[in-house]
Amino acid sequence: MTLRRFIARRGKPLEIFCDNGRNFVGAAKEIAIFLKSYSDSVLDFAIGEEIKFKFSPSYAPHFGGVWEAGVKSAKYHVKRVMGNTHLTFEEISTLFAQVEGILNSRPLCPLSSSPNDFLPLSPGHFLIGRPITALPAPELVEQKTTALQRYARLEQIRQHFWQRWHKEYISELQQRSKWRTKYGPVLKIGDLVLLQEENLPPLCWRLGRVARLYHGPDGVARVADVNTTRGCLRRPLTRICPLLDDESVERKSFNAGEDV
Known part of the structure; x- marks a missing residue:
């Protein structure tokens, strides 16, 4: 079945x-x-x-490999946001479908090299041919669970899962390295990046294109201007997550072949 x-x-x-x-x-x-x-x-x-x-x-x-890591990450957070909550079969099916939508909405790489295109390729494009979206809902994370109706409690669990999972996904995209070194992906003008923002609603990813890099006296860039659909934002590189491009995918595949 x-x-x-x-x-x-x-x-x-x-x-x-x-x-x-x-x-x-x-x-x-x-x-x-x-x-x-x-x-x-x-x-x-x-x-x-x-x-x-x-x-x-x-x-x-x-x-x-990849799918086992995704299953592990989802199970880890689902168990913690659900806790001992008693859900009916319809409620838990709805929750799992929404968790599936969150996982399949994650940005993978740019759709095009156009500097005015802020849309990324996501697993939803392979499934339905377009990004996966969700219905808007009020912010319920800070609400008391006992004061909510069952439908609102289910939405609160979904929002808790989004807050935990998308932070973990963004942290995995970021390379932690010393500022005096140049290991990891090097940002270039026009790259599509994911911005780490707080309090975003579920399935909303803040994306933009790098417009300018600010280098220090040592030649290492630490701040960048990013063009988004809401204007130009200046962010430190610790808040910017570069997405994979064709060159990085080919480089990773080549390195994986060397390891084997």
Whole structure:
């Protein structure tokens, strides 16, 4: 039923990568026994669907890499913002769908090299062809939970998750290095960057293009002017997160090949 729901929402996948959990392995054995018993009638259908199912090695969750890190980050914060809250099936389904929307709204890299384009590429573009948005809601983070109705309590949990998760995502994008060194990504005029701002509503990312860099006497830039949809902002580099571009992606892929 999980696979049916996934295909109904996202379409039929070409490949499914799965960890070696016991429930998945047991299900695979049951399916294998079924296919042996009814191979003639099912084989033609399976061949037509062309879905490959790949298991990672046992006790090796790091083979999941990117998606395992995303699942870990989401589970870590969901458990803490929910706590001992009792939710119905409909409420928890709604919460998980909204958490999914937050994760799929994160900016990955610029959509174009135009200095007037502030839109990034996000996982939502691969899923629905455009950025994932959310309905506006009042600020409920500071409200007392006991004074809220159930729908408002669910919205408060979503806002708490957004506050915790998006700060962690931004901190992972920032390279921590000594100011006297030039390790990590070097900002250039026209780069699309993510600004670290406080009290942003869920699924809202403050993006802009670097307009000017201010270098110190040692030649190291520490402040930049960033053009945004709300005007030009001056921010220290500690509040600016550069997004990946084509060159950095190729460099990371090359370095990963060297490590292997």
